[in-house]
Amino acid sequence: RKEVEQDPGPFNVPEGATVAFNCTYSNSASQSFFWYRQDCRKEPKLLMSVYSSGNEDGRFTAQLNRASQYISLLIRDSKLSDSATYLCVVTFSGAGSYQLTFGKGTKLSVIP
């Protein structure tokens, strides 16, 4: 099983749709989780951190399921400007080691 796995997509959705992405991770002791957004040929930018209790930022909701070892990102009322690649990030540190792993990303295209 890969350390961090995402469905590469592409997800093609119409404007206004709700879309959800999942990201699974293999290390049950992982500590921190993030969603990043990357536009073509640009640097990744933090979209949101993911907290155990779940968190929401406008149209975006992030959830963590430790039992099943996945995080999710829900985008409501999709906009054309949401078209991008979404990357999940998982970190672990302990016993002298540190690991930060990116998923390969899920591509979203929002269609007019």
Place this chain on the structure above:
Amino acid sequence: NAGVTQTPKFRVLKTGQSMTLLCAQDMNHEYMYWYRQDPGMGLRLIHYSVGEGTTAKGEVPDGYNVSRLKKQNFLLGLESAAPSQTSVYFCASSAANEKLFFGSGTQLSVL
């Protein structure tokens, strides 16, 4: 609010030439990273550092060397560039288990 600064933004090299990419951060972060990203691919970790004077290999370290002589700087060196090293390079920094801040990237072409 400089954050993470990478230089240069663009570079063209001939096969066999050497160069150094500079990454500087002003957030007092302990951790710094160098990634490469090829068209249509995910980020691949080249090397990283968990503190001044320390470096470690990532997923694709061959052909690259790094140094972290000062906490705020992380240098990536290519001793003898190859066409396979044509890529976009991103530097990032973070505190432990915290979010990464990225530089704007360096587009490197090796002819």
